[in-house]
Amino acid sequence: MRFRLKRDELYAVLVILPSILLLAVFVYGFIAQTFRVSLTDWGQTAALSLQPEINYVGLSNYADLFGGFLNIRFRQDLTNMVMFTVLFVGLSLATGLVLASLVDNLIWGETVLRTVFLYPMSLSFVVTGTVWRWLLQPRGGINLLPTLVGLRAGQFLWLSSRDQQLTFDWALLPHYAVVALLALAAVMAGAAVLRRRRRQAAAWGAAAAMAAAVVATGLSRRWQLLPYSEAHGFSTALWGVVLAAVWQMSGYTMALYLAGLRTVPDELREAAYVDGASRLQIYRHVELPMLMPITVSAIVILGHIALKIFDLIFAMAGPDHAPTSVPAITMFLKTFRGNQLAVGAAIGTILLVIVSLLIVPYVVTQYRGDGGGRA
Amino acid sequence: MKRRPSLFSVAVQTLAVLLAVAYLIPVYMTLNTSLKSPAEINLPTAWQLPSELNWASYVTAWTRFAPYIKNSLILAVAATLISAGMGALNGYVLCKYPFPGSAVVLPLIVFGMFIPYQAILVPLFQFLQRTRLYGGLPGLILVHVVYGLPITTLLFRSFYAEIPDELLNAARIDGAGFAGVFRHIMLPLSGPPFLVVAIWQFTQIWNEFLFAVTLTRPDAQPITVALANLAGGQAVSWNLPMAGSVLAALPTVAIYVFLGRYFVRGLLAGSIKG
Numbered sequence: 001m002r003f004r005l006k007r008d009e010l011y012a013v014l015v016i017l018p019s020i021l022l023l024a025v026f027v028y029g030f031i032a033q034t035f036r037v038s039l040t041d042w043g044q045t046a047a048l049s050l051q052p053e054i055n056y057v058g059l060s061n062y063a064d065l066f067g068g069f070l071n072i073r074f075r076q077d078l079t080n081m082v083m084f085t086v087l088f089v090g091l092s093l094a095t096g097l098v099l100a101s102l103v104d105n106l107i108w109g110e111t112v113l114r115t116v117f118l119y120p121m122s123l124s125f126v127v128t129g130t131v132w133r134w135l136l137q138p139r140g141g142i143n144l145l146p147t148l149v150g151l152r153a154g155q156f157l158w159l160s161s162r163d164q165q166l167t168f169d170w171a172l173l174p175h176y177a178v179v180a181l182l183a184l185a186a187v188m189a190g191a192a193v194l195r196r197r198r199r200q201a202a203a204w205g206a207a208a209a210m211a212a213a214v215v216a217t218g219l220s221r222r223w224q225l226l227p228y229s230e231a232h233g234f235s236t237a238l239w240g241v242v243l244a245a246v247w248q249m250s251g252y253t254m255a256l257y258l259a260g261l262r263t264v265p266d267e268l269r270e271a272a273y274v275d276g277a278s279r280l281q282i283y284r285h286v287e288l289p290m291l292m293p294i295t296v297s298a299i300v301i302l303g304h305i306a307l308k309i310f311d312l313i314f315a316m317a318g319p320d321h322a323p324t325s326v327p328a329i330t331m332f333l334k335t336f337r338g339n340q341l342a343v344g345a346a347i348g349t350i351l352l353v354i355v356s357l358l359i360v361p362y363v364v365t366q367y368r369g370d371g372g373g374r375a
Numbered sequence: 376m377k378r379r380p381s382l383f384s385v386a387v388q389t390l391a392v393l394l395a396v397a398y399l400i401p402v403y404m405t406l407n408t409s410l411k412s413p414a415e416i417n418l419p420t421a422w423q424l425p426s427e428l429n430w431a432s433y434v435t436a437w438t439r440f441a442p443y444i445k446n447s448l449i450l451a452v453a454a455t456l457i458s459a460g461m462g463a464l465n466g467y468v469l470c471k472y473p474f475p476g477s478a479v480v481l482p483l484i485v486f487g488m489f490i491p492y493q494a495i496l497v498p499l500f501q502f503l504q505r506t507r508l509y510g511g512l513p514g515l516i517l518v519h520v521v522y523g524l525p526i527t528t529l530l531f532r533s534f535y536a537e538i539p540d541e542l543l544n545a546a547r548i549d550g551a552g553f554a555g556v557f558r559h560i561m562l563p564l565s566g567p568p569f570l571v572v573a574i575w576q577f578t579q580i581w582n583e584f585l586f587a588v589t590l591t592r593p594d595a596q597p598i599t600v601a602l603a604n605l606a607g608g609q610a611v612s613w614n615l616p617m618a619g620s621v622l623a624a625l626p627t628v629a630i631y632v633f634l635g636r637y638f639v640r641g642l643l644a645g646s647i648k649g
Contacts (some may be wrong), residue, residue, distance in 0.1 A: 121642070
């Protein structure tokens with residue numbers, strides 16, 4: 001029996017080994033290789049020749065992307081990506097929560113309505129993009145909806161608008177970071193004072209004072225990323241992409257929240273009811289707090305989808321449309337249209353680092369030390 | 376705690392139905408536009424029903440898209456079966472035969488399903504060219520199998536965790552080894568899990584675009600690429616992209632409608648710890 005188990009364990013390792021090797025090469029090996037390529041100038045000259053001349057150029061591709069004169073589009077890409085992610089995740093969570101709360105309290109038709117809210121999840125982003133591209137034509141589709149009830153047609157240029165809101169100067173990003181730190185430290189210090197935590201208050205207060213000094217002396221304004229000012233901001237053309245993406249994915253958050261609401265034990269609800277809580281109070285104080293862990297999962301899952309978004313924008317606005325472009329799109333253009341493989345590799349690496357900031361803590365806490373349960 | 380319909384319940388019901396109508400707007404517009412004749416399609420009358428049904432767009436879309444739908448079908452079925460099969464074995468191992476280091480291996484595997492594929496695309500492209508797999512379906516199947524392994528492994532592992540170890544031990548006492556336990560205990564219980572995993576993988580692979588657009592030559596392109604190419608062209612009348620969208624969406628929507636329960640289970644299992 002014991003001998004048998006030892007032999008079985010050997011078989012087990014042999015069975016899983018091919019998968020582990022494949023993933024070691026295709027995930028980790030290729031990530032390392034991408035990083036290596038990103039440190040070269042591959043693609044600047046004769047990228048497609050059989051023996052391309054490739055030189056090591058250090059981090060200059062990265063420096064160019066963040067501070068080079070020609071890469072203004074990439075910096076707007078990053079801005080778009082952040083804005084899209086915040087809006088998409090926030091609105092998907094809010095919509096999903098509303099839908100789940102409604103569906104959970106229906107008198108009839110729960111199955112049908114749940115199916116309706118969730119069906120967009122089964123579509124590809126390319127189909128969604130194609131259909132919404134038609135719906136968001138400025139002189140038709142959604143903009144005409146108000147006319148059906150006698151109002152004036154909408155005028156918004158959903159995908160083609162060139163407007164930017166919340167503009168900021170890319171050169172001053174370090175300055176903004178210091179100001180943000182100042183605000184955070186001040187708030188934390190205030191909270192610590194209120195809670196009578198002297199040590200914490202002192203630490204945060206010191207941080208706030210330092211940040212304030214850096215701002216007041218004008219030091220932070222001198223750490224400029226660019227030698228000139230360069231305006232970036234929220235590209236309003238993104239609203240169209242956000243709308244389509246929320247339409248597609250809010251059913252997913254609904255399903256998550258609905259599953260969460262169903263795990264709230266009835267005894268808990270009844271106990272609160274007996275204590276005289278109203279339905280809204282039960283919702284607010286019993287059900288909502290139990291949805292917090294689900295919200296964290298949903299933020300991570302939706303967040304990484306948003307940061308990587310590619311197909312939806314490709315299908316809705318095309319890869320060449322700068323107002324809705326994101327790093328994933330520009331990576332595609334640089335690599336496969338421009339043959340600038342090293343620049344594409346650098347963008348891929350930047351994207352990986354950003355996504356990892358979100359994913360690694362999640363994966364580690366969710367799946368660490370959990371190798372299964374054989375007694 | 377069901378009581379008679381209150382004002383609150385009626386308001387909830389009404390709001391939910393209105394939202395459902397809003398969620399169905401794209402379906403209405405897609406079907407409506409696809410059934411109009413090209414001459415009848417213009418922006419101001421986009422919402423109006425066609426004066427007469429014109430099915431010709433579907434005929435055109437079908438003749439145009441059939442080869443790409445076939446590509447997608449071959450790709451999705453092959454990659455789904457292979458990755459699900461390997462995922463079942465991996466899940467079995469990770470769940471029932473933990474080995475030294477397996478606790479570290481799992482998060483390392485899972486990480487692979489979250490990475491932006493832009494971060495591996497350049498070496499992948501080089502690799503496929505060197506192995507002469509670039510451009511065709513076999514190469515794309517390989518890619519989808521490999522990058523499908525994390526999710527299939529994870530799903531099967533969490534399903535298999537529900538099979539009690541006593542059952543396995545009983546089989547071992549009867550003389551079953553690693554393969555015997557899998558064959559006689561795990562496999563007979565793998566029906567629903569396999570369905571969940573297969574539905575998930577099929578939907579993902581059918582809908583995938585990035586690998587499809589970067590790693591295939593025109594004759595091996597899946598339907599998503601063909602549709603994006605058609606709709607991306609400026610001169611096209613909208614009836615054809617809409618009919619094409621319906622064709623591209625049909626398989627996964629059909630799966631969702633008829634096997635929705637399993638679809639949702641896969642959806643939730645991927646994000647809530649099972």
